[in-house]
Amino acid sequence: MEETTNYPEMSKEEREVARWHDKYAKEYSHSASDERYKFVEERIRTYHDVLNLGCASGTDLIHFADKCESITGVDFSKEMITEAKRKSIGMKNVSFVRANILKLPFKDETFNLTYSFSTLYYIKDLKKAFKEVNRVLKNDGVFIFDFGNKYSINNYWDAIKFKVPQHNTTLPEVRKMLKQTGFKEELVRHYQLHPLTRKRNVIKPLNFMCFRRLMIVRKE
Numbered sequence: 001m002e003e004t005t006n007y008p009e010m011s012k013e014e015r016e017v018a019r020w021h022d023k024y025a026k027e028y029s030h031s032a033s034d035e036r037y038k039f040v041e042e043r044i045r046t047y048h049d050v051l052n053l054g055c056a057s058g059t060d061l062i063h064f065a066d067k068c069e070s071i072t073g074v075d076f077s078k079e080m081i082t083e084a085k086r087k088s089i090g091m092k093n094v095s096f097v098r099a100n101i102l103k104l105p106f107k108d109e110t111f112n113l114t115y116s117f118s119t120l121y122y123i124k125d126l127k128k129a130f131k132e133v134n135r136v137l138k139n140d141g142v143f144i145f146d147f148g149n150k151y152s153i154n155n156y157w158d159a160i161k162f163k164v165p166q167h168n169t170t171l172p173e174v175r176k177m178l179k180q181t182g183f184k185e186e187l188v189r190h191y192q193l194h195p196l197t198r199k200r201n202v203i204k205p206l207n208f209m210c211f212r213r214l215m216i217v218r219k220e
Helices: 012-023 037-046 059-067 078-087 126-136 154-162 171-180 200-209
Strands: 049-053 070-075 094-098 111-116 137-148 183-191 212-219
Touching: 037 059, 037 111, 037 137, 049 059, 059 070, 059 078, 059 094, 070 078, 078 094, 111 126, 126 137, 126 171, 137 183, 171 183, 171 212
Parallel strands: 049 070, 049 111, 070 094, 111 137
Antiparallel strands: 137 212, 183 212
């Protein structure tokens, strides 16, 4: 078993999540063709310095590299960062840093755009994460992210399949935390609806069951 010192400044729960991602680093990837990424694609050329929180093995980050001046990926899985660096050899505007979202190793107001997918539901103290994102964003910077919906029945399957701690929440709770940490809401989308809600005529009344929600907010 690996020593806990290989996971600095992490709680027991965070180390558990990091170990799971270490184990699957070589086969794990995010696809930039996923519908969530179109929201990054639409905005990324407007911004110079981009931060990807929970970059995993860097698949989608590398896809965006030629669309911005610089892009940095952060993940607390050592093996994910190793794999991401291997994939990006020779790319001068790309960098990867192993770090905890709750304590980012960047100066205040470093980035114009931050995005984070399939990551924030691993964070127990979501408000602290929002506060840290706000700190590293420049004035009027944009944050695009998704979060797990507490009312989705998919969460039960996810918990069984992945066997790592997750913290799902509600839209009102997230909105309150965003307001408290200095963000202004611009867009909300219900993402990954349950298969039963695919038909357009029944989506609206069943939005509360969506697996995740995507939001775009701006630093005030």
